[in-house]
Amino acid sequence: WMVFTLAGLIGLGTLFLFKSLQAKVVALACLTGIVIAVGAFAPTLASQLLSGPSYFGALLVLVLWGSREVVNQLPSKNAAKVQIPHPSKVLAPPEESLPATLSPSNDSQRGNENA
Numbered sequence: 001w002m003v004f005t006l007a008g009l010i011g012l013g014t015l016f017l018f019k020s021l022q023a024k025v026v027a028l029a030c031l032t033g034i035v036i037a038v039g040a041f042a043p044t045l046a047s048q049l050l051s052g053p054s055y056f057g058a059l060l061v062l063v064l065w066g067s068r069e070v071v072n073q074l075p076s077k078n079a080a081k082v083q084i085p086h087p088s089k090v091l092a093p094p095e096e097s098l099p100a101t102l103s104p105s106n107d108s109q110r111g112n113e114n115a
Contacts, residue, residue, distance in 0.1 A: 006053040013061030016066055025067060 016027050029074035 001052040002051065003050075005049055005051075006057045009054065009057030009061055013057075013064055017064065 012027065012031070016024050019027075035046060035049060038049065
């Protein structure tokens with residue numbers, strides 16, 4: 001029984017490995033309900049199901065799920081690279097964006113106003 005229990009827990013854990021957290025919580029709730037129902041009708045079977053291999057299998061599944069979540073949180077190598085613009089594009093805006101009073105061609109056309 002112990003081998004089947006351990007294999008069943010690991011099988012269910014890998015089945016839900018790529019599912020959402022909500023699906024995992026629902027699966028754990030259903031599994032807990034099944035164990036409680038078995039405990040009500042067959043207490044000896046429930047005590048055998050809740051033995052050492054069950055705890056080891058549950059711990060293994062939780063470590064597997066946790067490591068999967070950690071891997072998902074790591075930055076991807078395929079993430080878009082930040083492109084830094086060339087300094088000349090940052091420091092020298094195009095002339096049409098300058099106001100008319102600051103335009104360099106405007107000074108030569110006006111003449112000397114201080115005279």
